[in-house]
Amino acid sequence: MPAYGDLVILQSPRGKRYLRRVEEGNDLHCQEGVLPMADLAAAEYGTEIRTRQGVPFRVQRPTITDLVKGVKRQTQIIYPKDIAYICMRLGVGPGRTIIEAGSGSGSLTVALSWFSGPTGRVCTYEAREEFYKLCRRNLDWAGVGQNVTQFNRDIIDGFEQTDADALFLDVRTPWDYLHHVVRAVKPGAALGFLVPTVDQVSKLLHGMETGPFDDIEVCEVLIRRWKPVADRLRPEDRMIAHTGFLIFARHQERSDEWDSFRTLGTRERKQEAARQERLAAARGAADAADAPADDDAGFEE
Known part of the structure; x- marks a missing residue:
């Protein structure tokens, strides 16, 4: 049974799913009518409750999805x-x-x-x-x-x-x-x-x-x-x-x-030869520019 403060999935026969928190006054208003929160709080997971227009909704526990x-x-x-x-x-x-x-x-x-x-x-x-x-x-x-x-x-x-x-x-x-x-x-x-x-x-x-x-x-x-x-x-x-x-x-x-x-x-x-060629070219460019080693930008500890 959902407790006040819990999140609950309400599924309509048309396939619409509503994720709602069980709170006083947080009634669900939709095309199928109004679903009172008090009815939801009194229901069990896996059962059906009805809106004021008589449309059934299934009560489900939400998943991580x-x-x-x-x-x-x-x-x-x-x-x-x-x-x-x-x-x-x-x-x-x-x-x-x-x-x-x-x-x-x-x-x-x-x-x-x-x-x-x-x-x-x-x-x-x-x-x-x-x-x-x-x-x-x-x-x-x-x-x-x-x-x-x-x-x-x-x-x-x-x-x-x-x-x-x-x-x-x-x-x-x-x-x-x-x-x-x-x-x-x-x-x-x-x-x-x-x-x-x-x-x-x-x-x-x-x-x-x-x-x-x-x-x-x-x-x-x-x-x-x-x-x-x-x-x-x-x-x-x-x-x-x-x-x-x-x-x-x-x-x-x-x-x-x-x-x-x-x-x-x-x-x-x-592919490995191409990779080695790229690495050699990068090292050659760095040597030509006489770039100082930057410990903070490299992978060395």
């Missing part, structure tokens, strides 16, 4: 289909420390907090104060966030953590912060990035070539639903397609010995 989609938005949010894969690839769970930047409206932060549980820890960074405050409001609204520490600051100066288990960057130019990423996580930590365009993917991959990164994966997550009609089963006309590129990697120091044991095909050998 409902909470993520229901956050108040002032930015583009990360969708549940992407969040699920992000959490799996980063190993989000109890007892682990996860860093996120930037927080935005907090859709991913809500999910990270949910999956981390009481013993997990989430550290989320957001440079803009209005989004920093919005993220906290959404965490409180969703009933999570006790394991979240927020930082209202730009990550241009790095992260306060030095031994995180995983890190996720949702910023415009993630390649500018790779040296900070290395210093914030443990060796072998899982890393994730989200960018919207192929140009950004290329710049990020180029940036990772000179640092301790390996096991790199570039992907996008697509969902195509099927019409649930047993005797006429076929895909729906529309699908949830591209919403962003996901890039995953490991913080891993490279070694010549490891590379010597790798088996490369013709295409991989050409």
Whole structure:
């Protein structure tokens, strides 16, 4: 039975879903009529209650998907289909420390907090104060966030953590912060990035070539639903397609010995030769300019 203060899903026969908080006077007013909050508070999950026009509504407990989609938005949010894969690839769970930047409206932060549980820890960074405050409001609204520490600051100066288990960057130019990423996580930590365009993917991959990164994966997550009609089963006309590129990697120091044991095909050998050529050209340009070493901008500890 929903308690006062709980969030509840109310589903109409037409398929409309309403996410409401059980509060006195917070009656649902819709095309199907008025659904009194007192009736909802007296109902059990999985049962039906009726509006004053006699239309039945089903009472359901919200899932993490409902909470993520229901956050108040002032930015583009990360969708549940992407969040699920992000959490799996980063190993989000109890007892682990996860860093996120930037927080935005907090859709991913809500999910990270949910999956981390009481013993997990989430550290989320957001440079803009209005989004920093919005993220906290959404965490409180969703009933999570006790394991979240927020930082209202730009990550241009790095992260306060030095031994995180995983890190996720949702910023415009993630390649500018790779040296900070290395210093914030443990060796072998899982890393994730989200960018919207192929140009950004290329710049990020180029940036990772000179640092301790390996096991790199570039992907996008697509969902195509099927019409649930047993005797006429076929895909729906529309699908949830591209919403962003996901890039995953490991913080891993490279070694010549490891590379010597790798088996490369013709295409991989050409790609590796091109990579070495780019790195050699970059070193030559730096030597020609007699550029001084910048410890703060490099990957050295």
